Amino acid sequence: MSKTLVFGASLKPYRYSHVAIKRLVEAGEEVLAFGMREGHVAGVHIRTSCESFEDVDTITLYMNPDRQRPFYQTILDLKPRRVIFNPGTENPEFYDLLEEADIEVEVACTLVMLSIGQYR
Secondary structure, eight states, rough: OOOEEEEEEOOOTTTTHHHHHHHHHHHEEEEEEOOSSEEETTEEEEOOOOOOSEEEEEEEEOOHHHHHGGGHHHHHOOOSEEEEETOOOOHHHHHHHHHTTTOOOESSSSHHHHHOOOOO
């Protein structure tokens, strides 16, 4: 099974990243989470470091472009197959870096993809 990393995960139930964690878990996906505060959502431990993450297939971003910049190399180093840029995270500068590293860029909404059966 492939792993999805929710990048920019929140403990706040009204945040889309929080909902995404729950929906991914409900869909049977193996979920990892990175956020600014440690905690748990739907049994998933939100970590404040990416050091222990391995074999990440998909990163679904929930962080605006300005907040993404310090994490470009972290994300590139994880070598995911794809990065999903959810609404509000669009970042052409980062698209270029990912594509140069042969990482697929998808500008979409993870929640919509899950609801229509197009996540995989």
